Amino acid sequence: MTVPRSTLRLQFHKDFTFDDALARVEYFAALGVSHLYASPITTAEPGSMHGYDTVDYTQVSAECGGEAGLKRLVDKLRERGMGLIIDVVPNHMGVGGSSNAWWLDILEWGRHSAHARHFDIDWHSPDPALRGKVLMPCLGAPYGDELAAGRIELHFAAATGRFYVNYGPHVGPICPIDYASILQSAERADLGALAERFQGLTTQPADQPRAAEACELLREFVAQNGTEAIDAALANYAPGEAVTRDRLHRLLERQHFRLAWWRTASDEVNWRRFFDISTLAGVRVERPEVFDAVHALPFRLYAEGVIDGVRIDHVDGLAEPREYCQRLRQRLNELREGEPYIVVEKILARGEPLRDDWPVHGTTGYDFMTDVGALLHDPAGAEPLATTWAELSGRSANFADEAMMARRKILAENLSAELDRAARALHRIARDSLGTRDFTFTALRRVLTELVVHFPVYRVYPQNGLRTEADNVYYNQALAGAKQTLSPADHATLEQVDAWLGGSAAEDAAPVRSTANAQPGLNNAPLSHSGSSRRTAQTLFSQLTAPVAAKAVEDTACYRYGRLLSRNEVGSDPAEFAISVDQFHTSNLERAQRFPHAMLATATHDHKRGEDVRARLAVLSEIAHDCCATLRAWSTLNAPQRRAPDGSVGTMDHDWAPGPAAEAMLYQTLVGCWPPNLSPDDETGVKALAERVAQWQLKALREAKLRTSWLAPDEAYENACRDFLFDILAPQRRDGFLSELSGLVARISQAGAINSLQQTVLRLTSPGVPDLYQGTELWDFSLVDPDNRRPVDFAQRQAWLVETPPSEFLPDWRSGRVKLGVIQRLLSLRAHLPSLLSDGAYLPLTVTGKHAAHVVAFARRHNNAWAVIIVTHLAAGLLDADSDLPLVDAAQWDDTAVAMPDELTSRALFDWMSTAAPKVEDNGVLYLRDALATMPVAVLVEDGVPRA
Structure with a gap:
């Protein structure tokens, strides 16, 4: 199969390996998922619990079981007719410690490394101390203090014949052009002879094989003679004495890296990071050779039939997301017949569409998560909760105020170096024209700051150097906000930056100048500046707005603003408190039309609060x-x-x-x-x-x-x-x-449980591919990671899988077994009638009567097959205080009814959530007192539930 019916996300690491998952395949199959959805499987930093710090793209993680373990798992999945989707991380690699061979090669050889262009490094830093070097901000205290304390030491690796400097788990390879001086410092004839092999070396690629040969001779020498001679050389660089410590310092100053206090990274780092994490370096996957190297393993696994598709992590970090997706799809299509399943991790603002020219099946489901989350909230609660929050906290009642302050803080303190780099790219363009050469770096940085802090979405996606109309919907909001906050003196600079960032074509991007500024007798025409410089500036701008949005909104403002924490979630805008049933239907209809196989999530490895925490708080x-x-x-x-x-x-x-x-x-x-x-x-x-x-x-x-x-x-x-x-x-x-x-x-738990079952049913029946996060088959009251990545008791869940209707477990609802039953039953329905919920039309249904506002109802139709989905909505005010069940008493529904499609008037319907068979009246209505008599949710189809 190609497009999954449903997925189950698993977090692999050393304590939960492929073999551990293999032992649970029977459970996953019995539950009803069609595909496992794996966290990154490539080799990550040793001990990684998430896999997003890849250090080797070419190898399946040995800690997770290696390629053999992965294939054992897939063989078992194939036996059960199941597949595998893997998480691919093309944006960044882990560069902390000593495990990334690409990064170590750069530290060793600098800009002449074979991998120098694999990472997004600015080799031309304005800081003379960083030109041709890579900042290595790993020290726990200022460099001088750590050097004096003896925590930075020179070592020799006998197994490879290489010298390196060591600081805790961090390694900085010494460039072989310095080996001669190190060996000669021992004043020994045997080392002197070896030192001659390193004399005259340069960092040029042609010299690097000769260096490798010399290192091999050094390795053989140590293997035969021991380390006594090398130890003598190392003693001359020991940090314990002032003279030898100074020699070590001078050696370090000659390297292609600069060891620095970790606090320097925010201001001085000269390579693109993942957000503000200085152990994750941005990869230039837009380069063809890097793209091939990064994807060699998933391409091979796809060609071999091991995997069925990919989830692309943080697509907005890439220089060219559109081109990346197009190249990825083309390559996968060439490798195997059938359609590869591709989804991208993308945060979308309300109303922001996923671009049609990205050949993907959709997003990983944050957009659905915020839709269903907002649906659970009563809009009447927004104002009193905001007022009380402001009174209690002394902070603003408006989330937008917190977000703006957070954006400014992140730019000033966390991503200052990235802001500087983007401003320098604009400054280089300015210097190319007589008319703009006086736009100073400081003015450009000031203008850029205001554009970024007012940017309402993650980024724009210019084509051929020009912003599209879709881009301008959001860019113009930032432009208006920047114009309002900037001094009028900066408006001309702002207009010019607007042009350079895709507002006009390169040949039309003449400097903005008034007649008063023109110089008599001087040719005031702009000098040409290449489109590549503009595209570089546009890329750096987009690779700045995205992390600022993530760090400022999700990782700062969402921890400052507390009107109601159930709306403070990844992918959500806490300023949007609630959406109506009609708005929810509209989103589903749009997805059904544009991306019918996008993922639908309500819990992820990145969520701040478990899906049932949010449901209860709502x-x-x-x-x-x-x-x-x-x-x-x-x-x-x-x-x-x-x-x-x-x-x-x-x-x-x-x-x-x-x-x-x-x-x-x-x-x-x-x-x-x-x-x-x-x-x-x-x-x-x-x-x-x-x-x-x-x-x-x-x-x-x-x-x-x-x-x-x-x-x-x-x-x-x-x-x-x-x-x-x-x-x-x-x-x-x-x-x-x-x-x-x-x-x-x-007091609120019963209504919270109804909310949980409501969002579970909506996820499993709305247009898209429902994704289940590990362990959330039962109630998920987890908090932010690592709490949401705790071990899962799959044995208990497997023991609770039965054919009994979920309604049987409603009296024991606190155990969560009723939720497991709902999931199992609906996944069974998706397998029983696969086209109905995967490809069926989506039809919102009208609800009438006394409590019409407390129902969400829609139908799915494929050919002659139908399913009618009805869920209780905003139930707190309808529950019987004397009852312990999360269920509205049937009599309470009174005349509330769903107007059924004409085609269903004469058909017998069965509820897959219970043993009920509610009757559609002759007038075409279905009363809620019948449909929701035993469960707060109902999924009605003509076919009864298949029995084992």
Whole structure:
């Protein structure tokens, strides 16, 4: 099969290998997924728990089981008629430590390395200390301090005959042109003879084979004679004495890398990073030879029939996403008959389309995740929750304000070097023209800053150096925002930058100048500047706006803004609180038309809160006023546990830990992730929860970058926040805060479970390919990684797979088994009628009656086959307070009904969620009191459920 019916995402690492997955294939098959969807399988940094820090594109990870293990898994999958999709990471590689041969070759040979053009390195840095060098920002303290402390040392690798400098796990290869001086320093005849073999070497490629031969002789010498002679040479570079330490320093200064304090990276790094991570270097996959090298393994595996398709990580980091996707599709088509399945990880803003000229099946599903997430929220809760948030936190009620401040902070503190590089590219263009040569670097940087901070989406995608109309929809918003905030004196510069960034063709991009600026008697025509310079500037601009959006919105503002944390998710805009049922239908219709096989996700390895955490928190939007009163009451109740900077405890009004904003977000987090069966009397269970939340809290505080951060951690504040958390969850609070916390959770849990089942059914029946993240077959109350990557008890899930209708498990809903049953049953339906949900038309259905606003209903149709999907929506106000079931009492629905398609009026329908067979009335309506009598969700088809 080519296009999956459904996928199951697995995170592979040393503790969960291909063989571990193989042992669970029978479960995956019985569950009903058609394809496993693997995290990156290439060789990553040793011990990597995610695989996105690839160090060798050519080899399947040995830690995960190697190629043999992968093929054993695939053979088993094929036996069960299943396939495999793999995650490909073409944008960046891991360059920390000592495992990336490409990167080590660059550190050794500099710009003459065979891999120098594989990475996006600026070899012409304006800093003389970095020209022809690579910044290596790995030191834990300033260079001079670490050198004096003896933590930077020269070593010799006997196995390879190479010298290298070592700092912790980091390795900097010494260029062989310096070997002669190192060997001669020992003043030994045997080493002197070897040193002659290195005399006269240059870094030119023609000399590198001669260097390799000389290194081999050095290796053989050590193998035969031991390391005594080499040790004597190394002693002359020992950091313990001033003279030898100075010699080591001078040796380091001659290398093609500059060891530096890690804090220098944000300001001085001269190579493209993945976001602001200085152990991940950007790869120039737009170069044909790099593209081939990066994709050699997946291409071979696809040609051999091992994999069925690919998921492309962070496509917006690439210089040319459109061209990349086109090249990828073409190559895969050449390798094998059939259509390869290709999806891209792409964050789309509301209304932003995935480009039609990308030959892919769609995105990995963040757009669906934000749609279904927003659908769960009551729009009436937006204003009171925002007002209360502003009152409690002292921060803005508007997310846009937080996002703007975060963008400025990220540009100033985290991505300053990247901003400088993009500004320099514009400055080089300016210098090519007499009319623009006086546009200063500082003015261009100022203009560029305002464009970036006002940019509303990840990036634009110019074609042949020109922005498209689709690009300008968003670029013009940034242009207007920049014009508003810049001084009028900068507007001419802004107009010129607009032209260079794709606003006009190269020959039309004449400098903007007024008549007053023209010089009499001087030819004021612009000198020509190449289109390649403009495209370079456009690429750097796009590779800047994307990480700024990710770091500022997802990793900063979303940890600062707490109106309701269920809307603070990857791919979502917290400013958008809710969408209507009609808007949800519109999105589904558009996907069905444009990308009918895009992935549909509600949980990922990157989510900030598990899908059921978000579903439960969404209920607070339905009881917004009560929620606001509760948050205020809890703040008062726990005031005695506040911490002062000196660690003292007690009620205080100013400068306390965790502070009002962090405290309010902590309460929401506790409400969202409190396990369904946890009692406030369970000391062990509450402590385990506290440990998990403490891990989230530390990350949240540092990502917010307000009172502490990854760059400048305030450990005293962080410890005080942790102490506050453990105090309010201490056993002595069981009759106080713990009782109130568990009481609110109990009040909203049934509605939260309905929300969870609602989004599960919508994911499995909407147009697209439903993706299941590992372990989320049961309730997923996880928090941000690493919490969402904890080991999964697949044995328990397998034991709970039965043919029993999900409705049978509703009374025991807290176990999560009802969710597993819903997933199993709907995946079975997708296998039973594959074309119906994969290719069927999407038809929104009209709901009438007293509670029409509390229902989402649509039909899927393929030829003569039909499915009608009905789910309970915004259920909090309809539930019976005396009932423990997450189910609206049938009588409560009153006259609420779904207007059914005419073709179904005379047909018998069966509910795949229960044993019900609700009747369509003669007037063509189906009453909810019949359809939703035993389950809060219904999926009605003509065929009964196949029995084993």
